[in-house]
Amino acid sequence: MTVADRWLLPDGIEEILPPRARRAEALRREMLDLFDCWGYDLVIPPHLEFLESLTAGVDRDLELQIFKVTDLMTGRTMGLRADTTPAVARIDAHNLTDDGPVRLCYAGSVFHARPATLGASRAPIQLGAELYGHAGQESDIEVISLMLETLGVVGMDSPNLDLGHVQIYRALVASAGLDTDQEQLLFDALQRKATCEVEELLARWCVDADVAPLFIALTGLSGKVDVIAKAREVLANAPVEVLEALDALENIAQTISRQYPKVSLYLDLGELRGYHYHTGVVFAAYVPEHGQAIAKGGRYDGVGRTFGRARPATGFSTDLKALLDFKPCDVESRAIIFAPADVDSAIVRKLRQQGLRVITELPGQKTDAVSSGCNQQLVCRDGDWQVESI
Secondary structure (H helix, E strand, O other): OOHHHHOOOOOOOOOOOOOHHHHHHHHHHHHHHHHHHOOOEEOOOOOEEEHHHHOOOOOHHHHOOOEEEEOOOOOOEEEEOOOOHHHHHHHHHHHOOOOOOEEEEEEEEOOOOOOOOOOOOOOOEEEEEEEEOOOOHHHHHHHHHHHHHHHHHOOOOOOEEEEEEHHHHHHHHHHHOOOHHHHHHHHHHHHOOOHHHHHHHHHHOOOOOOOHHHHHHHOOOEEOOOHHHHHHHHOOOOOHHHHHHHHHHHHHHHHHHHHOOOOEEEEEOOOOOOOOOOOOEEEEEEOOOOOOOOEEEEEOOOOOHHHOOOOOEEEEEEEHHHHHOOOOOOOOOOOEEEEOOOOOHHHHHHHHHOOOEEEEOOOOOOOOOOOOOOOEEEEEEOOEEEEEEO
C-alpha cells in the first residue's frame, strides 16, 4: 500500500470535517430535543451484535447489507448494524417491562455493505423514533406527524407524503391462495406497475375470476385522497381486511391534511415498499431536491417476537447527514475569543465556564487571532484584561 492509499476511504464511507461536524452535532441535539418534547426516550444500542439479533424479523435485503465479522472470544458471527430498528425492538422486548406504550428514539451511525441507492452513503447517521405497544391509527398518525415535524426543523415544511398499506396486498394474496413463489413474482410485477405482466401471471395460475381483477386494479389505484372513494368501488368485493385498510388510510390522510395543510399527499394502494417487513400502513416523505425518500417508515407489528415479546410497533427513520444538506447554514455569530499566551489562565477558565469559546495562543504560534478564526480577543488595558471585537 502506498502512502497515498493510506488516507483513502472506501467508496461510500466519508468523514465529516469542521465546521460541518459541529453543525451535524447541533442538528442531532436539536432533533433529540424535539423527540424528547414528544415523550420519546433516547436509547443508544451497540453498533456490534451477534448476527442472530441483527437479522431477527428483518427482510432478506437488510440481511445482505450487514458487515459480518467473527467474535474471537466465542467464535460466533457478529455484525455491524445496518438498521437500528431490530436493536430497539430487542430493547423493548427484552430490557423494558412496561406493557403500555413505549416511545424510543435514537441517533447513530449504521453501516451498509453496499449503498442502498446509487451514490448513497454506506455509513448514514440514522435518526429515528419508534412507538411500541399500541396498534391503533392514532400511533401511526403520531409517528407520521413527528416525522413531518422533524423535516420542518430543516425547513422542509411542505414535503410530498406518500401513503400505502401492505395489508391490502396481503389480504388479496390470502384470498387468492397464492404460494410463496407466486406471491413474490406477483409482488415484483406490481412494484413495477406492469399491468400486462400481472394479468399474464394471474391467468397462468388460474386465479379466481372474482379476485384477479382486484390485483389488476392495484396497479392503477394511486393519486390524491379521493382515490380512496374509487378504491371502495373497485374493491367492493375484496376481503374485509382490505376495506379496513382503506378506512385506516382515509382517516390518516384526512388527519394529516388538517394538521399539516402544506403537505402534499399521494396515496398508492399498490405500494409494497418493505412488504416483507411491514404489516400495515407505510409512508415516505419526498422533496424535489432529493431523488430518494428523505424519511420513511411504517407499521411493523410483532417485530419483537423473536426476542420473546411480540408487540405492535410503528416508527420512522431518516439520515441526519441528508437532513443537514437542507438545513440553512447560519452565519457564525458566536463569540470566538483569542487569548494571548501571557493571559492569566484563570481568566480563560472563567470565560470558558460561561460557555464562551476561547482559543489560547501557544508558544511559537505563527497565526494571529484572525487567522485562528477568532472574532474577539483579550487585550490588556491598564493591567486589566478585556474582551474586544476584532
